Amino acid sequence: MSSASSLTAMRLVRARHSATTTASRLARPRCPAQLRSFSKLSGASTTKRTQTTTGAIRRLPSHFFLRALSGKPLPQRSSWILNFCYRGAAWVGTSLTVFGIGVFAFFAFDASTYKDHPIHGDIDVSKIALNPRRGGSKNLPVADAFIDDDDCEEKRALKDKPRLVILGGGWGGVALLKELNPDDYHVTVISPTNYFLFTPMLPSATVGTLEMRSLVEPIRRILSRVKGHFIRAKAEDVDFSHKMVEVSQLDAQGKETRFYVPYDKLVIAVGSVTNPHGVKGLENAFFLKDINDARMIRNKVIQNLELACLPTTTDEERKRLLSFVISGGGPTGVEFAAELVDLLNEDLTRHFPRLLRNEISVHLIQSRGHILNTYDETVSKYAEDRFARDQIQIMTNSRVKEVQSDKIIFSQKMADGTVVTKELPIGFCLWSTGVAQNGFCKTLSDKLGRSQTNRHALETDTHLRVNGTPLGDVYAIGDCSTVQNNVTDHIVTFLRHLAWKKGKDPETLQLHFSDWREVAQDVKKRFPQAVNHLKRLDKLFNEFDKDQSGTLDFGELRELLLQIDSKLTSLPATAQRAHQQGQYLARKFTRLSHMSEGLRVNEINDGDVDAAVHRAFEYRHLGSLAYVGNSAVFDLGNGWNFAGGLWAVYAWRSVYFAQSVSFRTRILMAMDWAKRGLFGRDLMSF
């Protein structure tokens, strides 16, 4: 028992000792009188304590600076509350220390980012960059060299590499830049805006859920990986024979200057413009393609709210000012409507007169039977229910006839088939009804004549080469392009290939099942999108072998391929497609560059080099998603889809957070979301 009591005393003393030596300095000092009273309990243990302390000091000097290094047990008290307080204080102390070190480190880093003196000194700039020669069919200045070609060693090394010119800094162009191997091409991007815009989040910027600068990334920053060059200018035309792009820019005096930029490979990724659908009065409507559109919308919404507050505004005028009409039920229109209603529900009611919220109306005019009509039906149904709850009126089967300054006129097809002309007062009208070809693409399309038959986009083959241009020179990706999938047109090519192997005439060739399999293989390779429709080859063969001859003749094969053709839809005009096409081109270009030596050795200069080095482009749909007002919908294709409330919103944000273009935009987006939660959206216009 004596041993046990001495043991208890020992334990207490050790606990006090530990508290006085190290942790107490971090948390709270102990009264020495208390310590002494405990020490008196056992003389032996006091001696022991002193020994241990000196031993610890000799072995571990750092022991005194960090609790974590101490080998001593933490003090034990009978009360768990005291224990909790003690341990909590130790944890808070350590955390504050670590936090302090973090803050100090940040300021040390921050201080290192201020530069006083620029690195001056002589700079190599080639004469030809300062005084460009004139040339080309229009005798314009030719930008053979740039003023920053010699700015650093890496750039100098790229001077004699093949010139890759990319027109446009959108999804396609940026995906290409981010995937391209840095050492293979002399890259130039030409675009009228010097930033990349993260378009899927644009509706969020119209009401201030996200700030505009969080959605954009300077092209120059993206270009720095490949040591590329940027020209802020507008592409006007392409001189295919001289391999030069004609670009224009307004100079400081507002006068247009034009010049040529030569290329070895040209990628057209200029995007599209809003489709006016021939409707009158669109000058009274707002668009949502660009960051400036978002700003104008934000200002207009706030302007209307402010006007609605004025004492002289009549009740009728107030209702008109607060009537928001969105024309177009695609993702842009739907997400804008959702964001607008969020703003009105969450922020307007805080500081604006309550009357305003009562008099607001939001209408969405959709030409089809449902909103989000490219999505799965359950998804669009969910969105419609959600909108009904949020008091967004959806007018389906409606076509806008005219937008006037104070009203919109549209015709609606009723359930019984009659068409009724209706009108709505508008304080604000958004026009988001799909895309159309821009002027530059029209110019090229006209120039290429017969090779281009599509009025809406530049036609390319499945290797993304623009039809009608010299093979391997000009590519087109993204909204401005469409991949020609006319399998039937290539039937003769397939058969000629087969006939040549068999030494027969293609027209009279009879295909056995094994021949058909060979043709199908060829089709799959050339048109990857057709793969899904060529899975059951035997079934197709039997189906189209109408005379049950066991062979397919030319006519039967044609029928078969026509059916496949009809099943192949054109690719959607989405960021996803442009992104995949950009990545595809980057991989191909890198491969082309690495194989060019081999090709030269093997004297393969002409012919289908692209096809020789890389597979054809295949689009993989990863799903569509949309924000529908404090809830989000996901359509992952093949019937997989889901929708939900706030958790889906967080999931939706996570997807875009992950897809965002840079670390910078991710941080800014996260900050913006936190800002919205903490302070709400600000309703200021400038």
Add this chain to the structure above:
Amino acid sequence: MSSASSLTAMRLVRARHSATTTASRLARPRCPAQLRSFSKLSGASTTKRTQTTTGAIRRLPSHFFLRALSGKPLPQRSSWILNFCYRGAAWVGTSLTVFGIGVFAFFAFDASTYKDHPIHGDIDVSKIALNPRRGGSKNLPVADAFIDDDDCEEKRALKDKPRLVILGGGWGGVALLKELNPDDYHVTVISPTNYFLFTPMLPSATVGTLEMRSLVEPIRRILSRVKGHFIRAKAEDVDFSHKMVEVSQLDAQGKETRFYVPYDKLVIAVGSVTNPHGVKGLENAFFLKDINDARMIRNKVIQNLELACLPTTTDEERKRLLSFVISGGGPTGVEFAAELVDLLNEDLTRHFPRLLRNEISVHLIQSRGHILNTYDETVSKYAEDRFARDQIQIMTNSRVKEVQSDKIIFSQKMADGTVVTKELPIGFCLWSTGVAQNGFCKTLSDKLGRSQTNRHALETDTHLRVNGTPLGDVYAIGDCSTVQNNVTDHIVTFLRHLAWKKGKDPETLQLHFSDWREVAQDVKKRFPQAVNHLKRLDKLFNEFDKDQSGTLDFGELRELLLQIDSKLTSLPATAQRAHQQGQYLARKFTRLSHMSEGLRVNEINDGDVDAAVHRAFEYRHLGSLAYVGNSAVFDLGNGWNFAGGLWAVYAWRSVYFAQSVSFRTRILMAMDWAKRGLFGRDLMSF
């Protein structure tokens, strides 16, 4: 010794036990075999262990969930590295838990901020708010009531309170709003912009060191404390007899509508406009008064940089595009020059051609002999040295004659007194040369006629009441006003007061020293700014008692007061002054409201009520500061001043961080500074 060995074993077992029961789950699990081998060391202690464990479970169930609650000592190892790792892991584990709880709490809070359904329902809006009566001298609509007067209980309670109308939402107006007691007045703010702008940081926004939205706060948010009303409109005139402000606003069709807003007390805080100094061609220059100015400057700078990159831009034109000229060496001009050079040194060189940085020139044209001429001379000398290092050319003693689209013409007075006319090419020119009266104040000044003699600002008495208006109705604060300090003009008042007490004629009164002390007391009360010049009353008395008669006569007193007058300078047109004036008015209004009952009882309706309830306004200069390019200068007055490098920049930021208008703007500013450190400024224009 046996007791000691048993004790050691006990300690080890206890340590192990502690590790297995709680901490191991937080950090890393221990092998049970190890535990067993330790247990074998002492049979007695094993029994003890079991007892303790069950006891602990019974006493502390929470013991199993948090290491901090455990009374067990942490395990001890001979190696301090192992100890460090173990304790470190425990700390990281706890920290992650706490961080996780924090993140969860934030998301829980964030989730609570999304509102699905607005609170609809019937809203009380008075008929008179929806259909205002007509009245006043111009028979315009009169806003007697607002549509949000009945929005909540607190607003309803204020309906019959005195109407306080504030014109302008700048420093003066906002200081008033932030200091005013919430329950005393029916407050209305009328301003053409619906936000307050933190002007001292505006130069930072021109280059993107700070974002524009971080410098502004919605007026409505500031107004919500006093349950006030906001009208986005422009004050045009005041009908003093009907006590109504005439305001104008463009309606949705761009047509001007005018209406009256009645007041009981009117505060004019409309600020000033940039002083053109009669110089020609200012349409070619940029100003920096408003947030839109900052945006235009930012876009212009980037536009010039982009144009300078074009291959067709000649060398001469590039030099012109990159020639930045700032006219005006006050704080705004100096800080803009500093921020511009920061941008060029820190961010331009990262992604733009190096040639650009070499061809940039920055000039600052100052009419006086030094920049920052209102600061202490050592401070302005420091700033000049700093600018010389940063290659900012300062042209002192220079007056701009004309700004043309591509050059600026100015005359410079050389050291030998000759005046030389010079010119500089300009790609960008900032005009920041002081302030002038705006149109509204000119209208009022003309209307008030003889009472207003200052051409630059509205004259007020020391109680900030506009001279010539009915006493206690109309106040003016900030840049648009000036406090009349003409002590001499009040000499008769002082003497009449004294003579009335003594029953003598003021004109023939001879002042003894005691009388003079009384007069001086009166002067101090009425002109607090004069206090500093009335410290040695005896000395002054002897000095001006020229005939050594021991008394001052009328003429001698007049001389004395004239000398004091000459020493009183007019107050500076700064945010600091406006802020103090706003606070002063708020305190006075609160006091007036609380004393109104007493005044009514005592039948004090007329007379100098303001002077009866509150002291006259006294300006206290707290110092001036300025950013001069990775360093900052502080002039604290009375010869106290300092300047320094980065630490001063952080101090400068701290001052403005503390002065910032709201928690929101503080957080945003901090985020922006961190952004600059992490990602630099983005050079994108939209």
